[in-house]
Amino acid sequence: MAERNLTLLTDFYELTMMQGYFKNKTNETVVFDAFYRTNPSGSGYAICCGLEQVIDYIKNLKFEQDDIDYFRSLSIFDEDFLEYLKNFKFSGDIYSVPEGSVVFPMEPLVKVIAPIMEAQLVETAILNIINHQSLIATKASRVCYAACGEGVMEFGLRRAQGPDAGTLGARAAVIGGCIGTSNVQSAKMFGMPVLGTHAHSWIMSFEDELTAFRKYAELYPNSVTLLVDTYDTLRSGVPNAIRVFKEMKEAGTLTSRYGIRLDSGDLSYLSKRARKMLNEAGLNDAFISASSDLDEYLIDSLKTQGAQINSWGVGTNLITSKDCPAFGGVYKLAAIKQDDIFIPKIKLSENQWKITNPGNKTIYRIYDKESGKIKADLIALVGEKYSEDNPLLLFDPMATWKKTYLKPGTYKMRELLVPIFLNGECVYGSPAVMDIRTYCQDELNTLWDETRRLVNPQDVYVDLSNELYHMKHQLLDSYNSSVRE
């Protein structure tokens, strides 16, 4: 991705609007927020992910000559505008929540402050990248939560929605908690553990299953996982695997990393039966891994049933976030700078929750000092002053009578948005993926269990500052009266 020029990864209307701004000489600096309205998969939170690819995208922004030629062929753009595009580069500021952060609805995850022509162009790609990776990282965190600390491997490349969905999806899955991926390209590109054993075709290519198992064990004695369901799991696969493990034990080649993989059938029943057979053969330390259309709910159910599985391979349902395959991030104009002042802008809607938050904003996260858990997030205007030494009054922006009063010394505050680009220059170095993964684990630990649970989680409060709340309501009132006139 680092070298890919994705400048044309944009909706056509960004370009027609850009020409409109160009012709009307309205290239004021504006503020756009990328945010989302609902957590995916019924989750109580989301994991923000994809920033590194957004940075690469912005750095590589450049219209090539054949892009310009293509635009000319459409007979809708004028030469002066095409000339402008030739020298286009991003000159603005971008602030973002770091990758792997726990985030909540309505918070600006990425904030772009730039001349409107630039800020408009980058809308589509920023949303595409952040929506995709945040979706998969969130899903992975749920699957890993269900697995209760046992390793979850990302195995979905063949069912991913194209090459990037596989490769960037594996990146997001590892950030969200997976221990590694089967995707070689992604593992190499992002320095992540690469995992995998063999397929049914390995077994079928030998005269019989036992020979195939023996050959595999001979080749990879340090990590031997035998796939036992090609012909008959309990009558053929497990007995043959046991025979090979015993032979290895006798030959002294068996290490501590060996076991079987179940890939079809009733995983609960088969794993219990297989466990019993392995234990009776004195192979108590053999692991049992499973893979077969798993997701967080199935893993949770298998745990409840007492399935004897220690290791999980999750494919389709994770890499596509099957129950919720889109993260509904949007990108909305929040302010226009005039004479060095940000004039707030608002988009109305008949749905109250679709009304945007105006102004140049930031996010403060408020932690309970004792437990370190999140108490609430506060969306405030840039420039508002807060101090942990003062009391803090929070109120729900929909039900304003719901108030929480925090005494000084009982809470801690942290600003979530950090500068990524300033005046077009990148000022942020993306951490390595495995470090982002560690950060994400720490972030998840700041959530109460009530918010992490898979079904009906407790929402985290995202409040507006007093100043922002009143500005928003003033704008709403003034639009209402202007429409009535």
Added chain:
Amino acid sequence: MAERNLTLLTDFYELTMMQGYFKNKTNETVVFDAFYRTNPSGSGYAICCGLEQVIDYIKNLKFEQDDIDYFRSLSIFDEDFLEYLKNFKFSGDIYSVPEGSVVFPMEPLVKVIAPIMEAQLVETAILNIINHQSLIATKASRVCYAACGEGVMEFGLRRAQGPDAGTLGARAAVIGGCIGTSNVQSAKMFGMPVLGTHAHSWIMSFEDELTAFRKYAELYPNSVTLLVDTYDTLRSGVPNAIRVFKEMKEAGTLTSRYGIRLDSGDLSYLSKRARKMLNEAGLNDAFISASSDLDEYLIDSLKTQGAQINSWGVGTNLITSKDCPAFGGVYKLAAIKQDDIFIPKIKLSENQWKITNPGNKTIYRIYDKESGKIKADLIALVGEKYSEDNPLLLFDPMATWKKTYLKPGTYKMRELLVPIFLNGECVYGSPAVMDIRTYCQDELNTLWDETRRLVNPQDVYVDLSNELYHMKHQLLDSYNSSVRE
């Protein structure tokens, strides 16, 4: 995609198995089939799509030096194998159903006949590409079916699962029936119509909606679509749009392509009210386009309600195939060549429909001669001889007593698989995307309405030839007795 090297877009186990085949000097020629078991989204058929990208992938297969270095760093591969990888190229045959073809479960969509090390490596990428694009093309064909011939525009880039999902997804959506896409990169790359107007931010960046509309109309008078829901659709957006259209009419700048876009609210109600307001203003030829979380079911319902919408923008639900975001294509070993004979191979399962079809196979499509509609598909072994001059007996492979007898002269036959690579050389030229789209429309016309309908469609029969059926059951019997021994 044409220049991208996706050689590492593979599951790690393909490489560990390859080394296994290498070490065991078992590089026999094998047959692998890529097929799927269930139509997505409850459809009665699927559209096969993605072949052009498979061809690019195969052509660009090459392990670079830093790939080899990466493998070496994993301490699992031996030098002789790494040396082999350095000179790796695909030397086999690939047969495929042409893109845009209507296909059904269990049919080999792509068939690879190659030395097992090569055939194994390409599994993951072939599945990734075919699964993704077939999914989106199928979904698009359903959405377009619901729109009853009215134009459907692909608008989903921002919600797609990464850049490729947007760009290759738009390609598949157009093949499946969309008239164009908002995705500039995809439109340029594949020569497809690019579409789009303006966003809410355009409106919000001007002092008021009327000014924003006027400026837009001034700039793009030949195709003026005004987005009317930024503040209030019926009290502000539609009246302002009407005012601008009337001004254009008076000035003589109004062409035949003008109208409004609804992007939120109750599309049925708003479109009827807007239609009435437009007609009362003498703007009967203004179109009304709609976009807001649409899919085939919502469009169908809007049609039933008499919504006054002529043009459809479909985003999230199409580009992710939201109700079914994965196409379950698999890739299974079907035969191993020994002494110039293909020895059939079978994978068993406790689920009857998961048992594979063995042998080196092809597909014949059988049409009703009079109507040109599909009667059935026949999976047969390569080498079986058929002639339209002979009677043809078809039978259901699960319920063998269900027999159909076709008299000569009443049916036509066509072989679906065509050669793509022979001895590693590409022998197939991919048609232009808009030509594949036309072919796909013709293909869809060979389906009976009963199979095209959105809910509970009639399945098309996919039968096995007598020879294949008996070979399969012989193999099943012999495995059963070997397990019993």
